[in-house]
Amino acid sequence: MVANKSNKSTAPSSILALDKSTYRYVKLPWMIKKQFRKAGATPRPKQPILYPKAQHPGLSPADNFRILAERRSHHSNLQLLDRLWTERARLIHRIEHPPTPLTPLPLYERLSSPSPVHIPPPISSTLHFHRSKILKRTQEFEGMLLATVTRLEPIFERLKDEDLLQDSGRSVRVSETVRDDLWRWYDRLQDLSDDLKNLGRLFTNAEWRNLRGALKRIGKVSFEKVDSRLQEICLELAQLNITLP
Numbered sequence: 640m641v642a643n644k645s646n647k648s649t650a651p652s653s654i655l656a657l658d659k660s661t662y663r664y665v666k667l668p669w670m671i672k673k674q675f676r677k678a679g680a681t682p683r684p685k686q687p688i689l690y691p692k693a694q695h696p697g698l699s700p701a702d703n704f705r706i707l708a709e710r711r712s713h714h715s716n717l718q719l720l721d722r723l724w725t726e727r728a729r730l731i732h733r734i735e736h737p738p739t740p741l742t743p744l745p746l747y748e749r750l751s752s753p754s755p756v757h758i759p760p761p762i763s764s765t766l767h768f769h770r771s772k773i774l775k776r777t778q779e780f781e782g783m784l785l786a787t788v789t790r791l792e793p794i795f796e797r798l799k800d801e802d803l804l805q806d807s808g809r810s811v812r813v814s815e816t817v818r819d820d821l822w823r824w825y826d827r828l829q830d831l832s833d834d835l836k837n838l839g840r841l842f843t844n845a846e847w848r849n850l851r852g853a854l855k856r857i858g859k860v861s862f863e864k865v866d867s868r869l870q871e872i873c874l875e876l877a878q879l880n881i882t883l884p
Contacts, residue, residue: 777839784832812870817877824881846884853881
């Protein structure tokens with residue numbers, strides 16, 4: 640007789656294991672569960688289910704016009720409903736908050752002579768409207784002029800003393816020609832600092848640039864040790880050839 644050979648492999652019912660306490664082999668039952676037999680196998684990717692797209696027949700031009708008319712009608716109905724709801728809310732507010740009646744004036748006051756006509760005062764001749772460009776330049780240069788005049792005050796206070804010394808016949812450190820040239824543009828600088836809003840209305844762009852350059856050149860002169868360096872400082876200021884608009 641020949642034994643029937645099965646294609647399926649049968650798992651062993653038990654295994655041999657070494658017991659370290661007695662150094663003997665013992666039989667242990669095979670305890671592998673079915674859910675762990677395929678552990679580590681590469682999962683088979685799931686293919687997405689593709690459903691056939693529904694084919695909708697196209698609408699006829701008449702149906703398109705009908706749907707468009709229905710949408711427009713629906714939109715106009717919504718606008719009408721919104722307007723009616725707003726008017727309803729206003730009406731409810733008027734009913735709940737009625738206006739307080741005013742006390743009517745007596746007849747003799749209503750029949751009295753009309754109030755005199757108020758004539759506005761004439762426009763001042765000194766009223767001028769400036770352009771925004773001139774206003775911005777005026778605001779920018781007012782601070783620069785004030786700082787320059789304040790910085791030059793100690794120099795010209797000593798030049799006043801020099802004028803008094805020359806009038807009394809005493810020797811001076813700064814010559815009269817240099818003093819006159821410095822006083823010439825310093826007086827103009829003070830006028831610009833005091834009334835730039837009116838004087839600057841007639842300045843051209845070149846004159847504004849000239850004024851800016853003059854202030855920058857004056858600002859580069861060092862005024863340290865004024866008492867000992869007065870003659871040197873005045874000569875340096877005179878060499879700048881300051882011309883103001």
